[in-house]
Amino acid sequence: MNMTSIKRGLPAMHPGELLREDLIPALDKSKTEIAKLLGISRRTLYDILDEKQPVxxxxxxxxxxxxxxxxxxxxxxxxxxxxxxxxxxxxxxIEAIPTLHADTSQR
Incomplete structure (x- = not known):
């Protein structure tokens, strides 16, 4: 698969960006309250929001x-x-790795 075929428009977004920019403001709850509701520490939530930790x-x-x-x-x-x-x-x-093709005509 050609890696450029994966891209379709906008660059990929870290989930923390979506939470930070759109969802948490729309929920009208503090980050402390969100962390509590999720059952995680505030530090863990902040690390995700700061894109320091993956989801x-x-x-x-x-x-x-x-x-x-x-x-x-x-x-x-x-x-x-x-x-x-x-x-x-x-x-x-990745560019240096050749793409091999199986010979299926031998079957």
Whole structure:
């Protein structure tokens, strides 16, 4: 698969950015209250909001329940962000790897 085919428009967003910029302000609750509702420390929430920590499977379950959109949304957001970051970091190494094609005519 060509890595450029993954991109479709906007760059991938860290889940913390969406929480920080859009969702928490719309919820009309303090960050302390959000952390309490999620059952996590304020530090953990702040690390996610500051994009210092990824959204793990456990955190995706918590966020999905709190926001009401399920864990898959949060995992996909994190996955696309991680993939884009890795693509930037490893682009030269990945470019050097050949693409092999299996000969299926022998079957």
């Amino acid at each position: 793990t499977v456990a955190m995706a379950l918590r966020l999905g329940k709190l926001i009401g959109n399920g864990p898959v949304f949060w995992l996909n957001l994190q996955r696309m962000y991680d993939l884009e970051q890795a693509e930037k970091t490893l682009s030269a190494e």
